[in-house]
Amino acid sequence: MAGESAGAGPGSPPPGGTDGNVPLLDVRGVTLQYKTKDHLVTATYRVDFQVLRSDRFVVLGPSGCGKSTLLKAVGGYMTPVEGEMRLKGERIGRPGPDRMMVFQEFDQLLPWKTVAQNVAFALTSSGKLSSREATEKALHYIAKVNLTAFANSYPHTLSGGMKQRVAIARGMAMEPDILLMDEPFAALDALTRRKMQEELLQLWDDTRFTVLFVTHSIPEAILVGSRILLLTPHPGQVKAEIDSVPRGQANAQQRAELEAYIHQTLFADEKATAEPTHA
Numbered sequence: 001m002a003g004e005s006a007g008a009g010p011g012s013p014p015p016g017g018t019d020g021n022v023p024l025l026d027v028r029g030v031t032l033q034y035k036t037k038d039h040l041v042t043a044t045y046r047v048d049f050q051v052l053r054s055d056r057f058v059v060l061g062p063s064g065c066g067k068s069t070l071l072k073a074v075g076g077y078m079t080p081v082e083g084e085m086r087l088k089g090e091r092i093g094r095p096g097p098d099r100m101m102v103f104q105e106f107d108q109l110l111p112w113k114t115v116a117q118n119v120a121f122a123l124t125s126s127g128k129l130s131s132r133e134a135t136e137k138a139l140h141y142i143a144k145v146n147l148t149a150f151a152n153s154y155p156h157t158l159s160g161g162m163k164q165r166v167a168i169a170r171g172m173a174m175e176p177d178i179l180l181m182d183e184p185f186a187a188l189d190a191l192t193r194r195k196m197q198e199e200l201l202q203l204w205d206d207t208r209f210t211v212l213f214v215t216h217s218i219p220e221a222i223l224v225g226s227r228i229l230l231l232t233p234h235p236g237q238v239k240a241e242i243d244s245v246p247r248g249q250a251n252a253q254q255r256a257e258l259e260a261y262i263h264q265t266l267f268a269d270e271k272a273t274a275e276p277t278h279a
């Protein structure tokens, strides 16, 4: 399947990493575990992948395969027991403003702050911007997600989709090296979800940000992603890494073929073990 070359458009950043051949995010042999009082849970096992600048990199896999865990580790909230993760060549050791996270939940905003204050808050607390500069930047990104009219509204007056737009604006306003999105549209109704996927792609056309996007929806992965990493069920291991169908050129049949291919790749083992019982 021919891949879409990220950054191929006019005026876009050069393809590839930040520094010659160094990937923006380099994940090598990463095993992640949870140690509870009674159990040791291996969430991912020796996972490898590389994200280049301007990639829309999707991690796709069934529930419980370790997608959120991987994202948490990239965010710096968990340390691998094996392998390593590097951002621009630097080992990831702790959370930082170079990796902003957008979650699935609608309650990730501060309820006592307006939309503009929510977006500006992270900017002022990093200490780099004055409150006026932070508000200006916040309003710029609020406009990008089409919420200018709601800049002074409080989160409880917004729909789920609007709250997710605020969370995206907040993440983008920090201008991180990579935006980490954990099923950001999963709790939305189907129509809003589709609209948000399109809006995210328009935003990408506009700014060419790098995004690491987690989903368990195959159609969403194909639509949103330029590259797709397929993980096996628990513990998550890399099954394959594929290019999505090129945006704009993909027809329904191409999408359906890729969807069937991914489905078959993800669930081939399940079928193989299930078949004898039906024989």
Ligand SMILES: Nc1ncnc2c1ncn2[C@@H]1O[C@H](COP(=O)(O)OP(=O)(O)OP(=O)(O)O)[C@@H](O)[C@H]1O
Residues within 6 Å of the ligand: 034, 035, 036, 041, 042, 043, 061, 062, 063, 064, 065, 066, 067, 068, 069, 070, 216, 234
């Ligand atoms: N805090 C935790 N303590 C112990 N085990 C955990 C913890 N969080 C996740 N796990 C386990 O790690 C594994 C991977 O979980 P994770 O949440 O990363 O999966 P996921 O792919 O994001 O699933 P979903 O699609 O349902 O969100 C699961 O077996 C889960 O039970």
Ligand SMILES: [Mg+2]
Residues within 6 Å of the ligand: 067, 068, 069, 182
């Ligand atoms: Mg998850």
